[in-house]
Amino acid sequence: MTSIDIDHEQHDDRHDQHDDAGPDEPSTPGDDRVARLVHPRAIRWFHWINVPLLTIMVWSGLRIYWAEDVYAFGIGSWEWFAFFPEVVYEQLGLDRRLARGMAFHFSFGWLFVINGVAYSIYLALTGEWRHIVPDRRVPREAAQVVAHDLHLRKDAPPQGKYNAAQRMAYTAVLVMAAILVISGFAIYKPTQLHPLPYLFGGYQGARLTHFAMTIGIVLFFVVHLLQVARAGWNNFRSMITGYSLEPASPADVAAPDVTTPTDEEATS
Known part of the structure; x- marks a missing residue:
């Protein structure tokens, strides 16, 4: 430019x-x-492209997951909680259409992978990764950030582009996304890519890992929205305009x- x-x-x-x-x-x-300038244009593009991609991936993934036995907590024949109760699928209209779920999941999954690879390359080439990857001071400062947010500490610790808690959370979600993709390939082609399921203890282990990473990313998304609302309009606008x-x-x-x-x- x-x-x-x-x-x-x-x-x-x-x-x-x-x-x-x-x-x-x-x-x-x-x-x-x-x-x-807070967020370069490329960062904003990678960020906003992920919103519809992840929404479609979760929606279609639930259709695939719902076609098999769901995970549940319980003892013996007594079931305490199932992921998820049937009423959830009824209210969301997620009937058992496995073929449609797989078609959407695999199609948009490739776009999610491409966006993630491009984002990783951008971070490496521009040095933006330094704003995200934690250093040895981050765990201590992250605890101070949490204490400040809970009004247990008066002064917030110094921060750069992101505070310490954000850096830990963003790094964690990047790791979860990578595990999500690898476990997804293990489920997608368990025979052709037979070494991948072994990384997770077999097909069922890969499926459980994939489900757990999905839940983790959804929880991150919920907390992220709450933090954005808490930070105010100026913070949200910076992810749109960059400033x-x-x-x-x-x-x-x-x-x-x-x-x-x-x-x-x-x-x-």
Whole structure:
């Protein structure tokens, strides 16, 4: 991308921020905040492409899972809880259409794999992985983040692009996604790819692992949504536009940031 393209993109983002600003986030010449790039365009694409892909994968995967014996907790003949009660499938309209579930699952599964491989390559080539992969300080700081979120600690620990708890969670979900794909191939082609089922103790072990990783990713998604709602609109907008409005530093006051709207732009 040329410098002209970058300037043009920043100019468009400034106007988008001016139009979208709410009463708590005024976009006026007197606003003491500046727009900073948080999420590059590629990261945003990889992120949002996964939303429909994972939705379809979970929906179609439940159709496949529902065609076999479901997992349940219990002792002997007494069943405490089944994954999932039949009423769940009835309410979601997930009748036993195995062929349709397999068709969707395998078709969109390849797109999920391609998106994941492209994302991994991007992280490696750009160095973005450094913002995600935890270092030795992360476990201690993650505990401090959780304590702060639970109002057990007054001050939040310092953070970079992501806080320590986010880095651990994002790394965990990437590992779960990799295991999900490998176990999925073990179920998909247990004969042709016969070494893969052995990694999980056989076909049933691969199936159980695949199910457990799916549950883990769904739980991560739920917590992720709650955290996004808790963080507010500015955080959510940054994953759409790439930019976040942040308080101006002394350096920004001395030398205005290139993404700060000028008087002419703010009134246009």
